[in-house]
Amino acid sequence: xxxxxxxEWTGRAVRLLDQxxxxxxxxxxxxxxxxxxxxxxxxxxxxxxxxxxxxxxxxLYLGVASRKPATLKSFRTTARRVADYLATSRPTAVxxxxxxxxxxxxxxxxxxxxxxxxxxxxxxxxxxxxxxxDEITCDQIGQHGAPLLAGITGVLTHCNTGALATAGxxxxxxxxxxxxxxxxxxxxxxxxxxxxxxxxxxxxxxxxAGIETxxxxxxxxxxxxxxxxxxxxxxGADRIAANGDAANKIGTMPLAIVAAHFKxxxxxxxxxxxxxxxxxxxxxxxxxxxxxxxIVKFGGTEVAPRGIGVFAPAxxxxxxKFIAGIVTEKGVLRAPYGKSIxxxxxx
Amino acid sequence: xxxxxxxEWTGRAVRLLDQxxxxxxxxxxxxxxxxxxxxxxxxxxxxxxxxxxxxxxxxLYLGVASRKPATLKSFRTTARRVADYLATSRPTAVxxxxxxxxxxxxxxxxxxxxxxxxxxxxxxxxxxxxxxxDEITCDQIGQHGAPLLAGITGVLTHCNTGALATAGxxxxxxxxxxxxxxxxxxxxxxxxxxxxxxxxxxxxxxxxAGIETxxxxxxxxxxxxxxxxxxxxxxGADRIAANGDAANKIGTMPLAIVAAHFKxxxxxxxxxxxxxxxxxxxxxxxxxxxxxxxIVKFGGTEVAPRGIGVFAPAxxxxxxKFIAGIVTEKGVLRAPYGKSIxxxxxx
Numbered sequence: 001x002x003x004x005x006x007x008e009w010t011g012r013a014v015r016l017l018d019q020x021x022x023x024x025x026x027x028x029x030x031x032x033x034x035x036x037x038x039x040x041x042x043x044x045x046x047x048x049x050x051x052x053x054x055x056x057x058x059x060l061y062l063g064v065a066s067r068k069p070a071t072l073k074s075f076r077t078t079a080r081r082v083a084d085y086l087a088t089s090r091p092t093a094v095x096x097x098x099x100x101x102x103x104x105x106x107x108x109x110x111x112x113x114x115x116x117x118x119x120x121x122x123x124x125x126x127x128x129x130x131x132x133x134d135e136i137t138c139d140q141i142g143q144h145g146a147p148l149l150a151g152i153t154g155v156l157t158h159c160n161t162g163a164l165a166t167a168g169x170x171x172x173x174x175x176x177x178x179x180x181x182x183x184x185x186x187x188x189x190x191x192x193x194x195x196x197x198x199x200x201x202x203x204x205x206x207x208x209a210g211i212e213t214x215x216x217x218x219x220x221x222x223x224x225x226x227x228x229x230x231x232x233x234x235x236g237a238d239r240i241a242a243n244g245d246a247a248n249k250i251g252t253m254p255l256a257i258v259a260a261h262f263k264x265x266x267x268x269x270x271x272x273x274x275x276x277x278x279x280x281x282x283x284x285x286x287x288x289x290x291x292x293x294x295i296v297k298f299g300g301t302e303v304a305p306r307g308i309g310v311f312a313p314a315x316x317x318x319x320x321k322f323i324a325g326i327v328t329e330k331g332v333l334r335a336p337y338g339k340s341i342x343x344x345x346x347x
Numbered sequence: 348x349x350x351x352x353x354x355e356w357t358g359r360a361v362r363l364l365d366q367x368x369x370x371x372x373x374x375x376x377x378x379x380x381x382x383x384x385x386x387x388x389x390x391x392x393x394x395x396x397x398x399x400x401x402x403x404x405x406x407l408y409l410g411v412a413s414r415k416p417a418t419l420k421s422f423r424t425t426a427r428r429v430a431d432y433l434a435t436s437r438p439t440a441v442x443x444x445x446x447x448x449x450x451x452x453x454x455x456x457x458x459x460x461x462x463x464x465x466x467x468x469x470x471x472x473x474x475x476x477x478x479x480x481d482e483i484t485c486d487q488i489g490q491h492g493a494p495l496l497a498g499i500t501g502v503l504t505h506c507n508t509g510a511l512a513t514a515g516x517x518x519x520x521x522x523x524x525x526x527x528x529x530x531x532x533x534x535x536x537x538x539x540x541x542x543x544x545x546x547x548x549x550x551x552x553x554x555x556a557g558i559e560t561x562x563x564x565x566x567x568x569x570x571x572x573x574x575x576x577x578x579x580x581x582x583g584a585d586r587i588a589a590n591g592d593a594a595n596k597i598g599t600m601p602l603a604i605v606a607a608h609f610k611x612x613x614x615x616x617x618x619x620x621x622x623x624x625x626x627x628x629x630x631x632x633x634x635x636x637x638x639x640x641x642i643v644k645f646g647g648t649e650v651a652p653r654g655i656g657v658f659a660p661a662x663x664x665x666x667x668k669f670i671a672g673i674v675t676e677k678g679v680l681r682a683p684y685g686k687s688i689x690x691x692x693x694x
Contacts (some may be wrong), residue, residue, distance in 0.1 A: 021654045140531040160375070188658065191642070191651070193540060193564035199643070199651040207652050215642055215651055219538035219598025223660050226600070253573070257608050258601045280427025295538070295562055296546070301647055304546040304562055305370045305554050311535065311561040316570050332501040 006164045007046065007054055009128060014058045018045045019164055019197075023204040034063030034082050041089040041096070044195060048165020049274050050134050053095030056086050058126035060103050065120055066099055075116045079107045079123070081096025091286045092247055092315045093238040094276040099130055129166050137271045137329040138168025145175030145234070145327035151184070154230035156188040156221055157198060157248035159200035161269065171269040172234040173202065175327055177209060188211045188224045193217075194272035194294040194312070209230050218251045225262040233259045234327075237270040242322030244337025246270075246347045250313055256322035265324035275341060282317035290314050353511045354401055356475060360404045364611055365392045366511055366544075370551040381410030381429050388436040389444070391542060394583045395512020396621050397481050400442030404474035407450050412467055421476030422463045425639075426454045427464050427471070438633045439662045440585040441623040446477055479512050484618045484676040492581070492589065492616050492674035494521030496532070501577035503568055506596035507548035507617065508583035518616040519581040520549060522555060522674060533559045535571045539596060540564075540639040541659070565598045572609040575684040580606045582618040592629025592683025593617075597660055603669035612671035619675055622688060629664035637661050649682025 008015040009227050014031040018070055020043065021027060028043060031037050037059030040046050046055045048084075061088040063082035069075040083100045088244055090096060106126045110119055155176060162173030169177055187206055192198035199215055206213040216224060233255060237246040246268050259266040279285065290312045298302040326341075333340040355362040361378040368374060376392060378384050384406030393402045410429035412605045429536050430447045437443060444655040456464055473586075475478050496502055502523060509520030516524055523534055534553055538547035538548065553560040558673055563571060571577050580602060584593040606613040626632065637659045643651040673680040673688075680687040 023651065055397065082528070156645035159689065191540070193538070193566055196650050203655045204652045206654055212656070214656045216658050217597070217642060218564070219540055219601065219658055220658060222604070224658065227664070229658070250564070250570065254569035254601055254605045257569070258604050261604050284365050295564060297647075298543070298546075298650075302371070303543050305551045308550045308554055309559070309561045311563050311567060311571065311576070313570050345657055 001314040006051055007099040007131065007167055009058065009131065009290055014047050014055065014062065016055070016163070019047060019201060020045050021072065022200050031059070032062060034059045035087055037062065038086055038089045047197070049093040049095040049236065050161065050166040050171065050271060051164070052090065052093050053099035053273060054131045054134055054167050056096050056126070057130045058105050059086050060100060060274050061123045062121070062125050064123060069116045072110065072112070072119055073329040075119045076107060078106065079234055085253060090288060092288045095273050098273045098312055102126065102130065111143055134169040135168035138166050138174045139171055140269065140329035141171055141269050141327050142169055142178030143173040144329070144331050145267070146179040148234070148267055148325065148327070148332065149175065149179040149232055150183070152231040154186040154188060154224070155231040156190070156224055156233045157202065158190040158198065158221070158235045158252055158255055159192045160205070162202060164201050164205065165236065166339045168286040169269065171236045173205065174233055175269050180211050182207070184212070184227070186214055188214050188216055188221070188230050190218045190221050191215060191252065192251065197249070221255055222258045223253055225259055225264045230264065231269065232265050234267040234269055237268050237274050238315055239285050240268070240270060240275045240326065241279045241281050241285065242277045242338065242341060243281045244323060244326065244335070244341060245314045246318045246320070246326070247282060247287070248318065252317050253316035253318045256318040260322050267325050267327060268323050269327040272330065272344060275345070277341070277345065282319065285317055287316070352512055353398055354478065356405065358607065359511060361402065361409065361691060363387055363393050363402070364511070366548060367392050367512045369547050371595040378406070379409060380413045381406045381433055384409065385433055387434045391689050393468040394544070396440040397513040397518065397618060398441040398511070399437065399440050400446035400620060401474070401478045401481055401514050403443050404446040404450050404477045406433050407447060408467070408470045408474050413471060417602040419457065419459070419461055419463055419466055423454060427452065428468050436634060439635045442620050445620045449473065449477065461607055478562050481513055481618065485513050485517055485521045487597050487676035488518055488616050488618065489516055489525030491676070491678050492614070493526040494523050495612070495614055495672065495674070495679065496526040497530070501533040501535060501571070503537070503567070503577040503580045504549065505545065505573055505582045505599055505602055506539045507552070509549060509552040511548050512583065513532045513551065517582045518618065520552065521537050522581055522616050524667055525538065527556070527558050531559070533561055533576070535561050535563055535568070536578050537565045537568050537598065538562060539598065544596070550594065560670035565574065568602055571607045572611045577611065579614065581616055584621050585662055587615070587617060587622045588626045588628050588632065589624045589685065589688060590628050591673065591682070591688060593631045593667070593670060593673070594629060594634070594662045595665065595666045598665050600663035600665045603665040608621040614671055614672050614674060615670050619677065619691060622652060622692070624688070624692065629666065632664055634663070635661040645677040648667040
């Protein structure tokens, strides 16, 4: 069973699976302009760094197309405005900026003779290319990463990094799914508070794939490692600095520290589009803080006293020294990451 | 504002605050016999190691009294049976067994001339003594522990260890409340999945006490420590081995490992009744596993796909080496714990 496509281009609009109400309901949104895309990204209706990149690229095209620019000049101005706007939807996942930058590079490179119509077609082609490449990238990450899980009886993952988070089979979950084609093991899935992407999305994807799954609260992951129930941890990333420090869903960093304590290898799986070579270390990654509603409510039910204060960082940064390997479409990068990352980018 | 008394002896029954529905509803249960007390402990209507001990002692009295034994012999047989039954309610918190053993020691020490009526009165007196002593013990723990929090701007705690978990001001939360009388700081409260004792109970107690509180998901605690927002961690315990290894609510052990990584002192606060000198190390502490409903549902809302497997340990064990000090009614015990614990018991 294949999970429903999380992003589809219908020829005129983007069809997005609304992930905020999964697994209870499967509802699709039809996105026709950039404001709806901004809202979908902001509200996590589409989430996962690669999926956010693909969505932003389509959003840019839709935003420009809906304004029907008559000249190349107005096309360019509109594209810049729409790209700047979409860039404000979420701050941490670099794939958002990477995809917008890649599309804007196409815009910048257009020759002066290009008509607005031709320019629009080029923008759509670029979005489609980003979409298609992500699917291939996921497969490559899966192939490179699967051997890391050879011989295990259990693996632990955090948040959701599967088909719902990408345009393909996923990053970390893609590695797990690829390895599971040839071997049998149990996947321990952190529920991933506050938004329960693990309980709602990862557990759902694994169940549909017929893989033995044990859902745990985030606080139980350490016991899974302590008891040797999982012999590897693999997670995704939202932004990786030039030194290998990796921002990912809140709760990843303590998991890496605990894995190191129990000598369980901790892997990150991410496409090269998740790397931000402009920043030296994780200290420079902006960490999104989200609203109190996500903490004080659980599945729609209020679970904390009214008016209580919260602190709600959505991501944390795992220092490179805790990462045993970073699985990319170009292979598994190893420490020292400064060197191996540079090499992966051909530097 | 004082939180409502979690356990009260009415003269004929125990009045228990049902903690499973706090803070949404304040409902009291009237417990008249041991089966209702077993259910209340099992279902966490009363929870927190010291409160479980007090409840078990009253439950033993109620169970024997409700059978109206006519002779000392039948009193003794009944008491043994009721104590054995109550001991099956929950496996990890040693205060349950400690309180039952203490009451049964009174039963065993009764002279042959004692009437059943006198024996019953002695049993009730012992339960009341355990209850009263716990209140004093909490105050002493608060006094001994408060200096550990001198000069901080923030402290982090896990689960609930306050007035709801004890017969007094609490253990770890008692230390926090005592320190807060003289200084101003922020308390970061882990929500404590799966049963959210932090969000529902600790946040509620802190709010009523007028203390600045920030609720965080368990996965955010590491970021609180990384950013230096809290300069100390203090938690309770359900059972402490002779070597200082401490079982406590699931999620405590990774918190201790992370605190060590960020060089933040990690303290445990517990009465001597929480120590189990019969066991050498934490490896011998039985860890309760609970049902899947607590993980896959909340407040009636399903948050995971139907039929998904779970792994649900309710406690974990923090190795003594991660504990900077154990605050007891006799003072703060320090490493090497084998020695300091023995000394606290006068050994």
